[in-house]
Structure formats: C-alpha cells, structure tokens
Amino acid sequence: MKKTLLTVLSIATALSLFAGSSQTLAAKAWTGQAVKSSASVAYHDFKYKVDPTTFDIVVEREGIKEHVSVPLKPRAVRDVKKTVDRIEWTYPNDKVKVIVQKKNNKYLDIRIQSIGAEQFAWPTVQADNYMLPLGEGKRIPANDKNWKQFLKEEKMTWGESFSMNFMALNKKHYSLLFIIENPFNNEVSFQTKQKIGMTFEHEFPSINPKKEYGFRLYITDNDPVAVAKQYKEYVKEHQGFKSLEDKAKDNPEIKKLFGAPHIYLWNNQALESGNIRWQKIKNKLNEPIWSWIAELAERYAGGEAEQLDSVLNEMKQQQFANNYQKRIIVDTLNQVLKLKQLYLSDYFPVLDDAAKQAVAGGVEKLSEQKLYELNKNLLKSVFQDAIDDPEEWGRDQSNVLEEMRQMGIEKAWIGLPNWSNGLMNPAFVAKANKQGYLIGPYDSYHSIQKNEDKEWNTAFFPDSTLYEQATISNKKGVKIGGFLDRGRKLNPTFSLPSVKQRVEDILQDGILYNSWFIDCDATGEVYDDYTPDHITTQEQDEAARLNRMDYIAKEKHMVIGSEGGHDFASSTIAFAHGIETPVIKWNDKDMRENKESPYYVGGYGAAQGSIPERYVKQVPVKELYQHVYLDPAYSLPLFKLVYNNSVITTHHWEWGSLKIKDEVGSRMLYELLYNVPPLYHLDSQEWDNHKELISSYLKVWSPFHAKAVTQEMTAFKVLTPDRLLQSAEYGPNLKVIVNFSNKDLKHGHETIKARSAVIYDGKKRVTFNGNM
Structure with a gap:
C-alpha cells in the first residue's frame, strides 16, 4: 500500500x-x-x-x-x-x-x-x-x-x-x-x-x-x-532469528530431530534381575562379600543393609527367591556399583588384567565410566557364573532399541534420566548412535547441595566453595532454596567452570553422546542475587544460562535442548520440553500429595530401575485443568507461528503423550496439527505395552514432521463455531485439518471424520484416526 x-x-x-x-x-x-x-x-x-x-x-x-x-x-x-x-x-x-x-x-x-x-x-x-x-x-x-x-x-x-x-x-x-x-x-x-x-x-x-x-x-x-x-x-x-536449517549448518546432527519422537528410555540399573542366575546365587549367600556390600550400602548408598541382611537370612531357608528379595539384592548391588569404596583386596582376591591395571593406578583417580567398568568386573569376579558377563548387562534397553528399528522408527531423540545411565552402559549409547538416533543425558546446574548425594548427582559439584560463596540471596539476604526446597539455587554466573569440568569428565572416555538436555535453563526462571559479594541481575542470570548451553552446543557439538524453551533461548537450543504441555498445576494437593486421589500423579521413586509413577501412571486431570491446559477450543499456535522452523517443542516430561487418561487420542491429533513430537517414557515393559500404538502413529507423524519442521507455519484457521475443526499450513504445500469433535464435520466438499486428522502434502492425502 x-x-x-x-x-x-x-x-x-x-x-x-x-x-x-x-x-x-x-x-x-x-x-x-x-x-x-x-x-x-x-x-x-x-x-x-x-x-x-x-x-x-x-x-x-x-x-x-x-x-x-x-x-x-x-x-x-x-x-x-x-x-x-x-x-x-x-x-x-x-x-x-x-x-x-x-x-x-x-x-x-x-x-x-x-x-x-x-x-x-x-x-x-x-x-x-x-x-x-x-x-x-x-x-x-x-x-x-x-x-x-x-x-x-x-x-x-x-x-x-x-x-x-x-x-x-x-x-x-x-x-x-x-x-x-x-x-x-x-x-x-x-x-x-x-x-x-x-x-x-x-x-x-x-x-x-x-x-x-x-x-x-x-x-x-x-x-x-x-x-x-x-x-x-x-x-x-x-535478537535475530535462527532457523533449524541454519543451526544444522553448525551441527548437522540437528537434522536427526526432523521426524523424531522424544523418548526418555529408563533403566537406572546396570545389573538387572535377569542378569542373575538366582539358584546359583543361593550357593554364594555365605560368602564374606555380602557383609561388605551391606556395610557399604548402609554407609554410603541409602541404606538397604537391614533389608539385605534379612533377605539373605530368609533366602538361606528357602528353595526360591521371591520378587521382593530379588528387588532388594538387585537394588543394593546397583547402589554399590557406583561407589569408589567397593574395592578392598580382602574381598576381591582374583582380578583380571584390566581390573589389576585400574586398581594399580588408584581407584580414586578413575573416571566415572572407568569406575563402573571396574566395579562390574569386581562383582563378576566374586559371583562368577551366578551373574552374566558385564557385556550382557542392560540388554533390556538394547532390545527396545532393536525393536524400535525393526518397527520402522528410523529417527528418535533418546533421553537418559542421568548421565550415569550411559556411563554404566556405554555400549548401549554407542548402539543408539549407530542406529542413527540422538542420545543424551539429563543434566542440571540449577540446584546445589552441600554434600554429595548419589541419587541427586546433578546437584553436587566438586568445587566445595560454590555452596557458601556462589548461591543466590533474596532482598532480605536469605538464601533461595533449591528444587523441593532442598539445598540452594546456584548463581549461574559462577557455574561455567563446573559445567566444563562436569561435561569433560563425562565425555573423557569417549561416550558417544550426541545430544544434551539442560534442566531449567530455558524456563525463564531467573533471579536477582542480592549477595553483597556477587550482585547479579536477572538479565545477567539469563545470559549466563545461555552461555553454558552455548558452550555445550558449540564446543562439544551437542544437539542442545532445555526445559521450557522460552524464546530468549531460541538461537541457542534446538528443542524444548514443556512449551506444549507445561507442568499442570504444581500446587494442587490432589495431584501432588493426596495419594488416595484419582488425580495423584505418582511419586519420584521406582523399584528396580523401572520408570517412576510420576511419568507413566496414567491419570485423569480435573475438568478445569482439562479446559485450561488441553481443550483445543482455547489453544492457539502462537509459538509455532513464530518458531516452528527454529525450535522443536514438545510436552514437559511429567506430562508425556500417554500420561493423561482419556486424552491420548486427542493429544495425537494436537501433535499433528501443531507439528509436535510425541514424548514417551519407555522401558522394556512400557514398550511392550504401547509399541503397536506408537509405531502405527509414527508412520503418519514422522514423515509429516520431517517436512513441516523445515517450513514456516504460514496459516492457522478455526473452521467451525465450536472451534473443534481447525487447520494449519506449513510452507506452500503442506496442510493439516483436525476434527477434535465427536461428530463428522463438513469442510468444503469434504467430510472430516470425527476425531481424525487429514494431511495434504501437495496432491497426496493421508488420514489418521485419533479414536484411542
């Protein structure tokens, strides 16, 4: 004009x-x-x-x-x-x-x-x-x-x-x-x-x-x-706009996200129950190693010693071990596997050459990955044919990977709940990498604990001065508590040396991670620090978070992602967890505290390395939250209209694609309309439960996403007064129409079936039925 x-x-x-x-x-x-x-x-x-x-x-x-x-x-x-x-x-x-x-x-x-x-x-x-x-x-x-x-x-x-x-x-x-x-x-x-x-x-x-x-x-x-x-x-x-294609010029691995579901693959245990021959282990219950394992567990690893002693005594009187007894033994052995104190020559008299070399150099000097390798060999040396060779440990995860590939899942982002999961099983990480998947650990620099906690290792840093000298104070001079009010919040302007030390330590033995997930850094949760010795503004806090993610992305060539994904981080991150479905009403006691409530989401604990209930227990949400968080009549693709081809966004890990009862199909339709990767929590059991649903859905979703994510979202329309028939367009030739309602609806010369999606890729037409 x-x-x-x-x-x-x-x-x-x-x-x-x-x-x-x-x-x-x-x-x-x-x-x-x-x-x-x-x-x-x-x-x-x-x-x-x-x-x-x-x-x-x-x-x-x-x-x-x-x-x-x-x-x-x-x-x-x-x-x-x-x-x-x-x-x-x-x-x-x-x-x-x-x-x-x-x-x-x-x-x-x-x-x-x-x-x-x-x-x-x-x-x-x-x-x-x-x-x-x-x-x-x-x-x-x-x-x-x-x-x-x-x-x-x-x-x-x-x-x-x-x-x-x-x-x-x-x-x-x-x-x-x-x-x-x-x-x-x-x-x-x-x-x-x-x-x-x-x-x-x-x-x-x-x-x-x-x-x-x-x-x-x-x-x-x-x-x-x-x-x-x-x-x-x-x-x-x-601030400038950087597309995924631009980011892929710096790191071509980013293209592995195109068409990739996001999967947290769980197994917190290196040694699984299936790796133990339980009848043979019964013949070794009087070995002195058990008293040493019980002592270590009580002293360093959360204390299963009383249960372990009781279980060992019970098993001596029984013909077979029951599931509870197996759980206690497996949990305890996995706890002591993480300890530098495990090796004591009196208990491990026979070592192979690799173990001898590791011990000779000093166990305290071993990297985390080498320590796990040594401790696996130590347990094998005393239990011998009662347990599998260490190379066979963690095979359930490997079996899931194999089946995913066999069922046509060519791309995936695999997230491990902790970097130690990979260091305990580097062969699994290598296998995921070889299959063409992205795989990386969860990491965090948000909270800091004064003392080391093996179950919360992200909150401990070797630099002992940080807890007293580099944590955040509010206006009143009071230290701000860490996650769940444990420990403190670390001032990120002091974190980079510890970030570099941690990342270098994790990668030093060649673990084949190609992605990294940083908790909290892209959520917008930033602080003014009033500590007199290190006054820090929110703007400086945010810049430091970006700086540490940028270091991992550029210097370590990792495909970087974070929680939240707010747009100040859009030039740095490639993917984000939490934009599409955020944490739903954190302070609702029925969801978080009242275990008798049908809405209780579950706790963080898990038996035998399985997935915590919080991530897989299927629960309904209250009607109000269904409207506010999930109802498509209220949803708008504002972030996608700006950042569709810049940042890949999905759900927060507490609210994965299968988490909400009676909403699985609707969320699949949402994921198609809004070009959102599904997010799953899987172990061997959950994979068996859902693999048919997942693989059939991905046959439609993956090729669509692989094309749509390289395009700008160009249009979004609401096509009916009830707002339940909607369309989105990506670039010049890709369009999707979704009918969220329970009745067939007319659009132009077509009828869009109830609870279905229709994808138009040029002249090609693909349909998906969301009646799950």
Whole structure:
C-alpha cells in the first residue's frame, strides 16, 4: 500500500491545577500514521491520543477508538514536553517519567522510567478476549467461566509464565499488541470479578542500574497469525532469528530431530534381575562379600543393609527367591556399583588384567565410566557364573532399541534420566548412535547441595566453595532454596567452570553422546542475587544460562535442548520440553500429595530401575485443568507461528503423550496439527505395552514432521463455531485439518471424520484416526 506522509490532525492542551500551588500541563495529542505492508506483516494506520494526568492512551483505527489501558486515577503531572510525534511527562509523587512516541510509522514506543520509584503498575488492560503466549499459546475469552475460575487472584511472573514477550488484546474490531521491551522483574495479576482483566507491574530493583521498562504497541487484526508474524518481525530485528536449517549448518546432527519422537528410555540399573542366575546365587549367600556390600550400602548408598541382611537370612531357608528379595539384592548391588569404596583386596582376591591395571593406578583417580567398568568386573569376579558377563548387562534397553528399528522408527531423540545411565552402559549409547538416533543425558546446574548425594548427582559439584560463596540471596539476604526446597539455587554466573569440568569428565572416555538436555535453563526462571559479594541481575542470570548451553552446543557439538524453551533461548537450543504441555498445576494437593486421589500423579521413586509413577501412571486431570491446559477450543499456535522452523517443542516430561487418561487420542491429533513430537517414557515393559500404538502413529507423524519442521507455519484457521475443526499450513504445500469433535464435520466438499486428522502434502492425502 502506498506510503503517506505523517500528518498532525489536532493538538489540544489544557491546564490542570493539583494539590498545592504547582501548575502542570496536560497534553492530548492526536496523530495519524500511514499503512505499510511487507510480505508477511501489515502495518495499520492509527491515530492516538494521550492524557498524561491518567496515562490514558486512546487509539483510533478506521474511526474506531479504543482505550489502550484502564485510565489511572488523576494525579499530579510535571515537566510535560511534546513535539509532533512525541510526548513525555513526570509523575512526581510516583517518581516516574513516561515517554510516548510514534516510531517508524508502525508503533507507539511507550517507556516508563524510574526517578526513584521501586515499582510501577501500568497497563491495566481489558479486552473481549486475549491471545497470550502461555506455553504454546492460549485464547482467553474475558467472560469465560473456566478461565475466570483458574485465574482468580492469580499472579504470574512474566519471564516464567510467558513463552514470548507479548500480549495481544482483542477488541471488537482489531487487536492491541503489546511487545514487552524489558522482560525482567515483571509480574502480571488478573482480575476476574467481572470480565477478566490484567495488570502489568514492573519492579525497579535497587541492584539494577537499568531503571526502565516499556512496550511497543502495534495495531493488528484480531488474528493469531497477524499477531505472531508481527512479533516475529520484532524478534528478527531485536535478537535475530535462527532457523533449524541454519543451526544444522553448525551441527548437522540437528537434522536427526526432523521426524523424531522424544523418548526418555529408563533403566537406572546396570545389573538387572535377569542378569542373575538366582539358584546359583543361593550357593554364594555365605560368602564374606555380602557383609561388605551391606556395610557399604548402609554407609554410603541409602541404606538397604537391614533389608539385605534379612533377605539373605530368609533366602538361606528357602528353595526360591521371591520378587521382593530379588528387588532388594538387585537394588543394593546397583547402589554399590557406583561407589569408589567397593574395592578392598580382602574381598576381591582374583582380578583380571584390566581390573589389576585400574586398581594399580588408584581407584580414586578413575573416571566415572572407568569406575563402573571396574566395579562390574569386581562383582563378576566374586559371583562368577551366578551373574552374566558385564557385556550382557542392560540388554533390556538394547532390545527396545532393536525393536524400535525393526518397527520402522528410523529417527528418535533418546533421553537418559542421568548421565550415569550411559556411563554404566556405554555400549548401549554407542548402539543408539549407530542406529542413527540422538542420545543424551539429563543434566542440571540449577540446584546445589552441600554434600554429595548419589541419587541427586546433578546437584553436587566438586568445587566445595560454590555452596557458601556462589548461591543466590533474596532482598532480605536469605538464601533461595533449591528444587523441593532442598539445598540452594546456584548463581549461574559462577557455574561455567563446573559445567566444563562436569561435561569433560563425562565425555573423557569417549561416550558417544550426541545430544544434551539442560534442566531449567530455558524456563525463564531467573533471579536477582542480592549477595553483597556477587550482585547479579536477572538479565545477567539469563545470559549466563545461555552461555553454558552455548558452550555445550558449540564446543562439544551437542544437539542442545532445555526445559521450557522460552524464546530468549531460541538461537541457542534446538528443542524444548514443556512449551506444549507445561507442568499442570504444581500446587494442587490432589495431584501432588493426596495419594488416595484419582488425580495423584505418582511419586519420584521406582523399584528396580523401572520408570517412576510420576511419568507413566496414567491419570485423569480435573475438568478445569482439562479446559485450561488441553481443550483445543482455547489453544492457539502462537509459538509455532513464530518458531516452528527454529525450535522443536514438545510436552514437559511429567506430562508425556500417554500420561493423561482419556486424552491420548486427542493429544495425537494436537501433535499433528501443531507439528509436535510425541514424548514417551519407555522401558522394556512400557514398550511392550504401547509399541503397536506408537509405531502405527509414527508412520503418519514422522514423515509429516520431517517436512513441516523445515517450513514456516504460514496459516492457522478455526473452521467451525465450536472451534473443534481447525487447520494449519506449513510452507506452500503442506496442510493439516483436525476434527477434535465427536461428530463428522463438513469442510468444503469434504467430510472430516470425527476425531481424525487429514494431511495434504501437495496432491497426496493421508488420514489418521485419533479414536484411542
């Protein structure tokens, strides 16, 4: 559209008298702006009017006026200055300066500066409905009863709750798009007594020299595509946009994600029950090694000693070992396998050449991988033919890999719950790599413990000074607790040496990891650290997290992923867990504490290396949460419209594709529509339970994803009033239509079957039935 000149339509000024004798100028200015369009974004003409006394901004497009924010109560104003396209003023009582300016013929630039204020709340917004980047994206009608109930008196930290830095207010005729320029130290509170409203409040921390926050305000159509594409233009301008294809130029392994399901493959035990010949082990129950194993377990490994002694005595009187007895023995042997204290010459008199060499160099000097190798050989040396050769340990995992390949799963991201799982079975890691899969460990630098805990090794660092000298303090000087309030939070600006040491230690013996998953770093959970010796702002905290992920990605050539996946990390990470289904209502006691509740998600513990209930126990969710978190009528692909071909996003690992009862089929349809990898938790048992469902689904999903993930998401449409028939387009020739409803629906000349997806790849048509 032809560009026109900026014109001033009218200027009105008024004098206002406030408390005392001070006079201030309240200026109201209307300005007009031209329409400009590009290939993907249309800029709409609008005029605006500002009243400094109430911070009331009114915009007008095509004769329709809307308030940008609920006006503040009238207040004293000083130092008003105005030009054709700019106005500024000061609130002396609030200790705040405001600047509003039209920029680049496109948007209002609104800046709020502290001149002594500790916090300031603006804007308070109201709309017919909202398009918010909560996870992937949500449409929130202002009168919706479900959202009113969910958001009642709710407060959200901006950086943690919102995956991208914008909020869109849908008015009757157009949308007001706020892009947040300073994402740190912000909180959003909701009002729900009448229509849903939102208040945005910023804190100006005393430790932060940057005393400003603000917004770009755009006028867009009431359409998620228009909103997301406008934000994408901002991303390109502000931080740059890096596609997966661009990232793959630095690391071609990233292409293994294209069409790959995400699978956490569990087996926390190197030695499995099936590796033990139980009748032969009975002949060795009087060996002195058992007393030494019991002592080690009690001293170092969580203490199964009492149960072990009792079990050994029982087994001596029995013909066969029962499952409980097997569990105790297997668990205890796996615990002591991790210990540097296991070797004592009195108990292991006969060593092979490799073990002799390892012992001669000093067990305490062995790498973690070499220690496991030694300890496996030590146990084999005393139990002999009662246990398999160490090369045969962990074969259940290997069998799953073999069957996956046989059933046509050519690509997969394999996540191990801990790096030690791979170090205990490096042959398994090598096998996954050889099959063309990505495989990597879970890692974390978020929490730190003072003392080593073998069951939470990510929270321990060899640098003993970190716990006292590098942890985060709040404003009151109190240390912030770690996960589940255990330990403390580590200041990430001190972490890089420990990151490098840990990664080097893990990789030193050539383990064939080609991917790495970092917990928490892309969630937006960042902190101001008020510790006097190492004052750190949230912005510095975030930069340090990106720096450590960047080190692993670039220097160690790992395909890097993280929890959350918020867009500040989009140029660094290749994949993210948590955007699509985040953690559902963390503080609901029925889900987290009440074990008798049908909604209880399960605990973190697991017997014999199996998958913890928290990840595989299938449970329903409460009706309210079903609406808020899962109902497609409320979902919007805001993140995908910006980042589909930049960051691969899936569910949080607590809410994998099979976790929610009665929602498995609907989530498959969602994964197709939104181009989302399914996420599974598997061991040999879970694989046997679900392999037919998984393999048949992936025959449809994998080729679709492999194409769609290289394309921009170009369109999204809601095709029926109930919002249960939806379509998405990727690039010029790939389209998917999903019918989430329980009845067949007409679209054009076609009938889309109930609970089904139809994929159009050029002239090719593929259907999927989601009735699971």
